Amino acid sequence: MPLPVLPLRVEGLVKRFGALTALDGISLEVRAGESLGLLGPNGAGKSTLIRTIVGRVVPDSGSVSIFGDPAGSTEAREALGWVPQELALYPRLSCRENLEAFGRYHGLGGAKLRDAVAWCLNWAALEDRAGDLVKNLSGGMKRRLNMAAGMIHRPRLVLMDEPTVGVDPQSRNRIFEMIAALNGEGISLIYTTHYMEEAERLCERIAIVDHGRFIAQGTADELVQRSFESRSQVETRFAPGAEGVDVWVSGRGGRLTGDTAQFAVNHSLEIAGLLESAAGAGLEVIDVRLQRPNLESVFLQLTGRELRD
Amino acid sequence: MTVPFIPIVRTALNALRRDGAALALSFVLPIAFFSIFAVIFGGRKDMTPRVAVIVADEDRSAQSQRLVAGLQAEGSLRVMLRPEAQQGVQQMEYTAATAEAAVKAGTASVALIVPKGFGANPVSFGPPRGDAPEIQMLEDTGDAIAPQVVAGLLQKVGMTAMPDALIQQSAKFMDQFTGGLTPAQHDRLEGNIQLLRGLLAAQGGRGASGGASASGGFGGGILPVKTRAVVGENKRNPMVSFYAAAIGVMFLMFTSSGAAGALLDEAESGTLDRVLSSRITMTTLLAGKLAFNMLLAFCQLVMMFLWAWAVFGVDFFGHIPGFTVMGVCTAFTVSAFGILLASLCKTRAQLESLSTLVILIMSSIGGSMFPRVLMPESMQKAELFTINAWAIDGFTKVFWRDEPVSALWPQVAVLLAAGIVLFCLARWFARRWEF
Numbered sequence: 160m161p162l163p164v165l166p167l168r169v170e171g172l173v174k175r176f177g178a179l180t181a182l183d184g185i186s187l188e189v190r191a192g193e194s195l196g197l198l199g200p201n202g203a204g205k206s207t208l209i210r211t212i213v214g215r216v217v218p219d220s221g222s223v224s225i226f227g228d229p230a231g232s233t234e235a236r237e238a239l240g241w242v243p244q245e246l247a248l249y250p251r252l253s254c255r256e257n258l259e260a261f262g263r264y265h266g267l268g269g270a271k272l273r274d275a276v277a278w279c280l281n282w283a284a285l286e287d288r289a290g291d292l293v294k295n296l297s298g299g300m301k302r303r304l305n306m307a308a309g310m311i312h313r314p315r316l317v318l319m320d321e322p323t324v325g326v327d328p329q330s331r332n333r334i335f336e337m338i339a340a341l342n343g344e345g346i347s348l349i350y351t352t353h354y355m356e357e358a359e360r361l362c363e364r365i366a367i368v369d370h371g372r373f374i375a376q377g378t379a380d381e382l383v384q385r386s387f388e389s390r391s392q393v394e395t396r397f398a399p400g401a402e403g404v405d406v407w408v409s410g411r412g413g414r415l416t417g418d419t420a421q422f423a424v425n426h427s428l429e430i431a432g433l434l435e436s437a438a439g440a441g442l443e444v445i446d447v448r449l450q451r452p453n454l455e456s457v458f459l460q461l462t463g464r465e466l467r468d
Numbered sequence: 469m470t471v472p473f474i475p476i477v478r479t480a481l482n483a484l485r486r487d488g489a490a491l492a493l494s495f496v497l498p499i500a501f502f503s504i505f506a507v508i509f510g511g512r513k514d515m516t517p518r519v520a521v522i523v524a525d526e527d528r529s530a531q532s533q534r535l536v537a538g539l540q541a542e543g544s545l546r547v548m549l550r551p552e553a554q555q556g557v558q559q560m561e562y563t564a565a566t567a568e569a570a571v572k573a574g575t576a577s578v579a580l581i582v583p584k585g586f587g588a589n590p591v592s593f594g595p596p597r598g599d600a601p602e603i604q605m606l607e608d609t610g611d612a613i614a615p616q617v618v619a620g621l622l623q624k625v626g627m628t629a630m631p632d633a634l635i636q637q638s639a640k641f642m643d644q645f646t647g648g649l650t651p652a653q654h655d656r657l658e659g660n661i662q663l664l665r666g667l668l669a670a671q672g673g674r675g676a677s678g679g680a681s682a683s684g685g686f687g688g689g690i691l692p693v694k695t696r697a698v699v700g701e702n703k704r705n706p707m708v709s710f711y712a713a714a715i716g717v718m719f720l721m722f723t724s725s726g727a728a729g730a731l732l733d734e735a736e737s738g739t740l741d742r743v744l745s746s747r748i749t750m751t752t753l754l755a756g757k758l759a760f761n762m763l764l765a766f767c768q769l770v771m772m773f774l775w776a777w778a779v780f781g782v783d784f785f786g787h788i789p790g791f792t793v794m795g796v797c798t799a800f801t802v803s804a805f806g807i808l809l810a811s812l813c814k815t816r817a818q819l820e821s822l823s824t825l826v827i828l829i830m831s832s833i834g835g836s837m838f839p840r841v842l843m844p845e846s847m848q849k850a851e852l853f854t855i856n857a858w859a860i861d862g863f864t865k866v867f868w869r870d871e872p873v874s875a876l877w878p879q880v881a882v883l884l885a886a887g888i889v890l891f892c893l894a895r896w897f898a899r900r901w902e903f
Binding site for chain 2: 210213214215216217233236237239241243244245246247248249250261264265266308309312
């Protein structure tokens with residue numbers, strides 16, 4: 160039975176750069192209208208995966224198909240929109256000229272190009288800055304224009320590689336609104352980030368990448384449920400320089416990072432027992448917090464490392 | 469005690485050590501430039517250029533043949549009696565007409581025509597006389613040096629290669645102006661002239677100085693010579709059109725490599741990746757860059773020659789077809805050259821260093837900084853491997869020699885072929901940006 164034509168189907172991708180394995184057998188599917196978040200620390204392989212899907216990196220093995228066409232084919236290029244992590248714009252051209260240039264590179268012209276430019280300027284809220292040179296825009300505006308340039312040919316699958324890097328909170332919210340508008344149009348989206356709150360907010364499904372592999376996939380709730388079930392997380396901070404903390408934390412099934420330990424508890428009443436035990440071991444606890452586990456907790460649970468390492 | 473500025477020096481040294489391009493600019497370029505200038509102007513005897521002179525002996529008398537032999541014996545002259553053999557077939561000796569055509573074509577800057585009847589009255593004292601045919605010196609005024617060298621050496625050879633003719637002619641004048649010698653004096657003089665001829669024959673026709681460089685001046689001239697400019701006689705300034713092309717081509721190369729550097733900026737900013745993820749392929753992208761750089765280079769050449777026309781009187785509008793052909797070919801080749809340099813470099817800084825190094829060396833060898841007549845013969849051969857030399861040759865044909873467009877085919881062919889090869893190489897090196 161033939162497989163259904165999906166916006167994106169990735170099978171067994173392997174890519175090595177010398178001794179470094181950037182992608183280690185990654186497989187992935189994105190359904191129509193779905194937004195998938197790729198979450199992982201720097202160097203996890205997110206950008207290599209994105210560049211392979213775009214056709215800018217040739218994998219050592221594995222395959223990528225975009226709406227049934229191989230990555231790099233003309234059909235795939237037309238179906239795909241890419242917002243690279245870098246500000247891939249012409250700094251000496253105006254916003255409008257940049258959009259026109261990238262539109263022409265995609266074969267647009269005449270009324271189609273004019274309409275596409277107008278849509279992009281409106282989508283990125285840059286209509287009143289259309290004639291301004293890119294080099295004179297603020298960081299947030301440049302980011303929005305960078306996103307608009309990836310949308311000029313109105314793709315059906317969009318890859319966004321950390322589009323909010325270095326952006327102030329106000330511009331970040333504007334970018335979130337732009338992405339929400341795309342979701343509303345039924346466009347499929349892959350969004351890479353190492354900000355878990357962005358992934359939770361923008362993506363229906365999240366795939367956690369580490370060392371070139373997916374270590375978990377699902378909705379944010381599913382990932383938390385899978386790692387913590389119904390347990391909550393207790394974060395305990397000790398007085399600096401306390402001795403024997405590591406032995407005590409591992410003895411209680413916790414995880415120590417610096418002078419802070421995390422424990423998973425089934426009920427908040429278990430906190431009292433923890434504090435009593437710490438006092439019995441002669442450890443001074445200076446702060447205790449009970450919180451619902453989030454994606455950061457999941458990542459820590461799965462890898463033993465912070466997401467921003 | 470630590471000297472406070474030592475850490476600054478150490479940091480700068482570490483940075484320089486890792487910047488190969490800066491090191492090359494600091495040490496390789498000065499040495500390369502010094503060597504080129506030393507070879508050209510340093511006067512190494514084995515590399516001193518010889519002045520090429522075409523000689524057409526229409527008299528073929530004993531005197532004219534001795535004069536030609538004397539010229540051939542001059543170490544600083546390269547006498548050409550016939551065009552170079554073609555496909556192994558020796559060509560006919562030059563005549564007055566073919567010698568003039570050869571000067572116009574740029575084969576040599578000077579031609580000497582020894583006329584019929586020269587042997588009867590080879591030496592002239594005082595102003596030219598109707599019965600003494602004059603040697604014609606045809607010159608290309610674009611070469612300020614060669615005609616003067618040839619004129620001086622011709623007079624020297626006249627004295628050293630034909631002393632018998634000198635004495636004989638003196639006796640004629642003595643007869644004419646003093647009432648004549650007695651028959652006994654005539655006989656003795658004739659005997660001595662024959663003895664001198666015998667000595668000259670024993671020396672194998674070489675001049676008395678044996679071709680060694682003479683000391684002393686040559687004054688007004690013993691041999692009657694009439695000089696005629698056959699190239700550039702109506703031009704205002706012989707060197708202006710040369711330098712318009714020479715300097716123009718050099719700066720064209722700088723402009724082209726700078727413009728091609730946009731590729732590196734785009735690669736660094738990620739724009740190149742984005743462009744290549746659209747419908748644009750690497751070949752299309754490079755072709756587009758080539759077309760833009762060509763347009764830029766051509767406009768630059770137009771500006772250069774318009775300025776030369778407006779300020780220095782170069783006849784630009786009288787040579788539009790030739791200029792267009794040479795301009796397009798030159799622009800194509802330098803553009804491809806610029807893209808090749810950019811495709812070889814990883815950063816803009818590397819490109820700037822490499823292009824400065826290559827372009828300045830190529831320009832000094834290729835004739836953009838000084839005319840090729842000043843260069844040793846070996847360097848004149850080396851310049852055939854430079855874009856500058858072929859472009860300058862073509863523009864010189866157009867603006868200096870007034871040659872038709874059809875005469876530009878060697879330059880056009882070489883420049884186009886070089887441009888295609890350079891572009892193909894650039895495309896090959898640009899593969900690194902593809903994936």
